[in-house]
Amino acid sequence: MARTNPSTEVAQEALSYCTSCKMDLNHVIVAMKGDRIAKVQCLTCKKEHVYRAPKGATEPVKKKSKKETAAAEAAISSIEAEWTKLMTAHKDAPMKPYSMKASFALGDKLKHPTFGDGIVGKLIYPNKLEVIFSNNIKVLIHAGVTNQ
Numbered sequence: 001m002a003r004t005n006p007s008t009e010v011a012q013e014a015l016s017y018c019t020s021c022k023m024d025l026n027h028v029i030v031a032m033k034g035d036r037i038a039k040v041q042c043l044t045c046k047k048e049h050v051y052r053a054p055k056g057a058t059e060p061v062k063k064k065s066k067k068e069t070a071a072a073e074a075a076i077s078s079i080e081a082e083w084t085k086l087m088t089a090h091k092d093a094p095m096k097p098y099s100m101k102a103s104f105a106l107g108d109k110l111k112h113p114t115f116g117d118g119i120v121g122k123l124i125y126p127n128k129l130e131v132i133f134s135n136n137i138k139v140l141i142h143a144g145v146t147n148q
């Protein structure tokens with residue numbers, strides 16, 4: 001049986017993920033299983049181990065762990081749920097365009113040019129607002145509490 005790829009032969013070099021060095025390194029093929037590389041020897045640490053596909057080839061971007069991704073998604077969905085709840089609760093409140101010179105109160109709805117529709121969830125004395133947007137919570141500046 002003729003091999004199609006002459007580089008995958010025992011004693012040839014192949015890039016593999018080294019389980020000891022924890023990185024992609026050149027290895028020498030020690031054993032083949034059919035057309036697949038079965039065992040390799042690391043040229044750096046000289047250890048023999050089972051062939052692992054180079055990480056760089058399969059995972060070009062460092063992936064977030066499942067736990068991190070789930071936590072981030074949960075945080076976003078809880079903000080979204082809060083936003084939906086507040087928008088529904090204050091559906092009759094007028095939508096004000098956001099301006100640093102305007103003054104906002106708790107529960108005011110505002111339209112931000114970048115973040116979209118938000119609702120004031122907290123007033124931070126003397127001139128800041130915590131505004132809940134559909135997928136983000138932002139602290140914005142406003143004119144502050146007026147004594148009217």
Ligand SMILES: [Zn+2]
Binds near residue numbers: 022025042043045047
């Ligand atoms: Zn190694």
